[in-house]
Amino acid sequence: MSLADKPKTDAPARGRPRSEAVERAIIEGVMKLLEDGVPLAELSIERIARTAGVGKAAIYRRWRGKEELFVDVVRAAEPPDEELPGTSMRDDLVALLETLRQRGLVSRSSVILHSVHAQMKSSPRIWEAYNKLVVAPRRRLGIEVLRRGQRNGELRADVDVELLNDLFVGPMLVRAVMRPDADLPDGLSERIVDTLLEGLRPAGSPPVSSPAE
Amino acid sequence: MSLADKPKTDAPARGRPRSEAVERAIIEGVMKLLEDGVPLAELSIERIARTAGVGKAAIYRRWRGKEELFVDVVRAAEPPDEELPGTSMRDDLVALLETLRQRGLVSRSSVILHSVHAQMKSSPRIWEAYNKLVVAPRRRLGIEVLRRGQRNGELRADVDVELLNDLFVGPMLVRAVMRPDADLPDGLSERIVDTLLEGLRPAGSPPVSSPAE
């Protein structure tokens, strides 16, 4: 909506064109408020307009309401996807977890992460948008990496790929999103991936059922 | 605050005593609103009073504001801790994950889980209370189980216990809290624990001595 719709519908562009700077100012204003720790519930159109130095009409001219605006904020704040090294499944997984870790460390991404998740229940539209734009592609990417690993023999093939993905992503996500006090030290991604691959049994411990089959 | 404070300070109990039923009605009212999907941001004292069939004064008489009230709601909604089987570390871990899974399935617990997490950023007091009352004890319990497992040789001892705990808890928590669409099938707890213990490498794969040293 909004950003892409205007030129598409019809554009003889008669009168004064919409200032792209105003567009940015509004979205930046929302970001700034969120980064300053303003609870998302207190984000009113009036306050956003005030912060952005913009008339309320300028907002209503572009978005139907707070939700639509917020969807665009999420879209604008998403950093571009990084490339995977592709050297091995293990390295790809580490790279994927690393972007999650970074996201938890960067204020801008972190605040979006939290806001979206806070809205999740009350406003499915926002969650849906975020899911479609951010979560789903990355999840699909992760699952593809895992599938390739299974084919290459780097990963056991007798476990559901969806579950495997959660096993890798879950620990990082819990720290980055759900525990504000948790730390995200350097090398955490590697430790998670390698520990999971090695397994949690002691070194010499037999695999319970049949040690050497 | 509130529930425990009144009789402690001084209690000649002169006039009409506070109705315990009113107390319950208020907390139940908040729970009902949340369960009905009312966004936590829209919970106003007025609306709570209306729902509970209670005067606003009755609320202000007991709590200083919405936060204090909400802390008590969280406290009241917490189901009692279940016992651990204690037969083995593996079984204890499964039991711990199982309570998490149940929490994601029961509307009442689930809604509290989400609400608290939504509030987390904007209202550290609520998060702190929930953390202290619910998260921390369970986390401590899990870590103790893991430590015991390390001593018994059921779990490798060369990995940080905190990280190990996240490895077990993370996947379940991600599904129960962060992905409203995810399913929490029966046996999920067992699958997580067993898969993690076995490790994610294919059956015959060598342990690679030191993966990245």
Add this chain to the structure above:
DNA sequence: CCATTACGATACGGACCGGTACCGTAATGT
């Protein structure tokens, strides 16, 4: 019986909000 406190209800002032409607001005195309 009386002081005291709690109760539901209602009212109040001050604040903010949403959404719309205007200003006077600015920036376009024709």
Add this chain to the structure above:
DNA sequence: ACATTACGGTACCGGTCCGTATCGTAATGG
């Protein structure tokens, strides 16, 4: 030049909210 549209600013209406106060009534203890 002219019509057209966007701009920031301001005002407006109807609504909800907070927090306090004040009703008349109810439930205690002394």
